[in-house]
Amino acid sequence: MNVVELNNVDQMYAGGVLALSDVNVSIEAGQVVGLVGENGAGKTTLMRIAMGMLGPRRGTVRLFGLDPRRDAVGVKRRIGYVSEDQILPPFLRVDRVIDLHRSLFPTWDDALARRLAERFKISPKAKIRTLSKGQARQVALLCAVAHRPELLLLDEPAGGLDPAARREFLETSIRLLNEAGTAILFSSHYLTDVERMADRLVMLHDGRVLIDSDLDTLRESYSLALLPANGTVSRDRLLALGGCLGVRERSEGLRALFALAPGETSELLAETVGIGDAPCHRIGLEEMFIELVGGQA
């Protein structure tokens, strides 16, 4: 049974804005899935639907085989959730917030909580509103992680944090992965973090899933071809080729992203458009993101 299972999910916001469209995502235990996409692509919506905080307009959502809206309490007990805008109540003290989580989650591990509190140097008597963004986020992470959840949902957890705080966050998540085999779904704009942590990548664009693939496979089997701008081949022609995911037109030439290894791309181009010497590179995640998202329009 998958930890997370979204099938044919649609979600609509006010004004008929389609936030998600026919989204299928499934996550197994112990997997780490990175969710990327531009702002407004639907990442937060997807997370909130997974949490049961929104109901899908169409399609089904199952967490641990349960409906997160019907069995809300049972499901939420097994999930840790950290969101960029899910601020903790500012007027409460840290120890009180932690106490609340301790009493609500039956699997709370006090030793782990204390270890994390020491590591993050959290002052228990401080009020949330006196903490900096990074410190508050660490409190939220502690509360989400200390009950050893089966699933961690992290919505831009590193948003607004300085690099050191981000690294701390990652380290904690990985430690949790090691110790508890938690499945993690996290969305982030920091693609280097995604590259470090994720086994799988799901890329959303305009509410649709553009890519859902193993991260290493992605890196090894995607390539970027650079074609001259002399008009020998048009953008549409390239897009029509099987395996072409997106083409960006620049003044210096066309950049085409293919779901093929560099060698295969080269061969394909030679066969179909007669260009045999176009350089084809493997590219990193950030480049891929830009080519895809920029090239879709």
Added chain:
Amino acid sequence: MQLFIAPGDELPIYRQIMRQITDAIAGGRLGPGEKLASQRDLAEQLVVSPLTVKKAYDELEREGLIRTERGRGTFVGERAAVDPERQRQHLRAGARRLLSRARLSGVSLAEVIALLHEVEAELGLAPAGDGLGSTGGLGSGGGDGPPAPLSDHPFDQPHDQEEPES
């Protein structure tokens, strides 16, 4: 030993791990039978997903470079366990690259062989007393031979002798 990975690099992370371990074994920094960090520890050290480390270790094991013993840990394999066929494939690819570059720079095969002997000596892999190619006696294209190595470490070489990865 310490590994270092760069997430934005062209190589996927598991390949970077593999390469560094492979290099370390080849360079003698990891001796046969030496214990490697556990997958979990390595994941925490490098701040990467444990599954990535697992993938790297699994691949290395398949190539015969390391072996895992249940309950005891992961160890560098004995030389004999290395799969010669795979290694030959790797070497062939490397040789192809080396010779293409040599051809482009106008370096002859003989010079390349001489170069290989020199590097062998630097790496400390040459059997003692082998007169051929132990020190830069053969006339290689331009310049003196390489200066005496500072250490065994393959990376501790003066930069202008370093062959860039192609």
Added chain:
Amino acid sequence: MSYLRTLLRDDAIRRLPLWTVITALNTSVLIGSIALGMARAGGASPPISRFVFPLWLAVAIYLSFGPIRTRCRPLDLALPLSARHLWLAHAGATVLAGTLLLTASAAVVVAYGGVLGQPWTSAGLLALVVQLVAATALAVVFLQGARLEAWRVPVTAAWVLRLVVALVAILAWGLLAADGPPALALVPAALAGLLALWIHRSVPQAFDLVVTGGRGAAAEARPGPGLAAGAGWAAESPAAGALRSGHTRWSTLLAILYNVPPWGPFTLVVLCVFVALGGVLLSNGVAAWVPDVEMRLIFLPFTVYIMFSIIGPLTYRLQHVDPLPVSRRTLFMALMAPLALALFVGYGAGWWAHTVARPDLVQFHIATSRGETDRWVHVPPAYLEIAPTSDVPELTAPWGESHPASSAPLSRRHPDGATIYSPFNTPDEGSARFEAWLLGRAIEAVYGHTVPPEQIVERYFVVEGDRVVGIAGGGVPLRTDLQQLSPKPGGPDLAVVLALTAVPFLLLTSLFFTTFRARVGDRARKVTFWSVLAVAMVAMIGHIPLMELGILDLLGSRILFEKLVLALGRTPEVLAVTWTLAAASIVAAYLLAQRQFLRVELPSKPSKFTLVDWGAPNA
């Protein structure tokens, strides 16, 4: 930028339409209550000073809760405008706003006067308004003298003190100068001008963005990025076990839920006090001190209004609780509980007061004016009767003496239509024995106790000839005797009141919760909330025009209502049915509202649903 332009941009002016509406409604409620009381008391035009209070209240509310403390927007600090310019514009805007609000309030008063046919002199009222405007100007300038370096004055003890002084001063001046010549207003006006000039010179070149002190400023004084990076960290790591705070789960959950804008934890307290007040009034608990509060019915929409107004703000903290494994049903109960509790407490307190104070349900009044003696027996409204036409029955004593019953048409428009009459009163001057018989009938009807007329004449009346001229012992024997008796049970008052309050409230709440869906925008939610409140408020004061148009008579409605309640308790079976129906309807409404709450989808940024803003940013 000219002063005028800055003035017009000021929040005090921009929020003026909203505040005008609030003021008009506040004043209506107040005036409505006062007017009715005065109208029944005789109809003479009250002294002008009577109107000081409602007008003063309009200004007081504005100065306490309106955009007074905020001198400018933080963005304005970047514009090439001097702090003096901003200060002066804001002071001017506030004075202007205050003036317009006073005028609006006075207009409402005059409107009521016209509607009720009361000759409240507009000239006198205008003079009063002028006085109050001048006093307000002085008060505003005085208030604006606080914390000259701040772009927004924080709420500190010093500010509250200033506010209190200013409000008291306005009230005092209003009372003192109400009857005086209009030219007297020049005194505070001149003082205001001088004070403004003097303060204006002391305003610094620029306002500070970071202001220390007070609740509003605590959040602003928080070190931002780049400032005091070490603030907030503890130097030492926490001791083991220091992570416990000793609070229980529900105490923390409730502390989160109930801490909502605009006043944090006090919001709920303040509003629940009003709900309790509603409960007291609905239980007729003030009957001992204010006889026959005909407004009992009006406080039904009032209570519903207050209860619903809490629901909006209470949604503010739900976002903190949403990701936690807490059952939504329990949360819903937590939201409803304080309101139910307040209502019950209020009702119970009123009922207890009623029981303890034991007001006289039956009273005998005798009054002489202009040579005419009026005698009448006063009974609770339920014991009055309504006849379908102006043909009211005659009251005939057993020995044959007969007089017509006192009556008044239900609607002024239809004098021949339905008529209210009292079976215990006659406009004629009956014999002492007749009067005694009437009183005896009343006592029997209300208390179920029979007293023969002769005994009544002997014990309670002062008789001269054959007429009653006074009440013995100032009414003491009557009162004492009545207090020995216990009145007949009044009927399922609680059930009816509860149902009429809770069911509309729960239905409106469930309507409100249906707007919490992903596909419904924030604007629609706000419009729904404020529309519902507006409708409730209209229900509260809508009776006035209805009365004027003759469609509704308050006394008549009250009588019908009380009779209905009484009738519902006549037999045990009817009583049981009433209670069952009331309970069932309340439970059904509760379940409906709960169901909508279970389906709620919270937006990522909560809305405040308040008009008032203390200014503390999301504290």
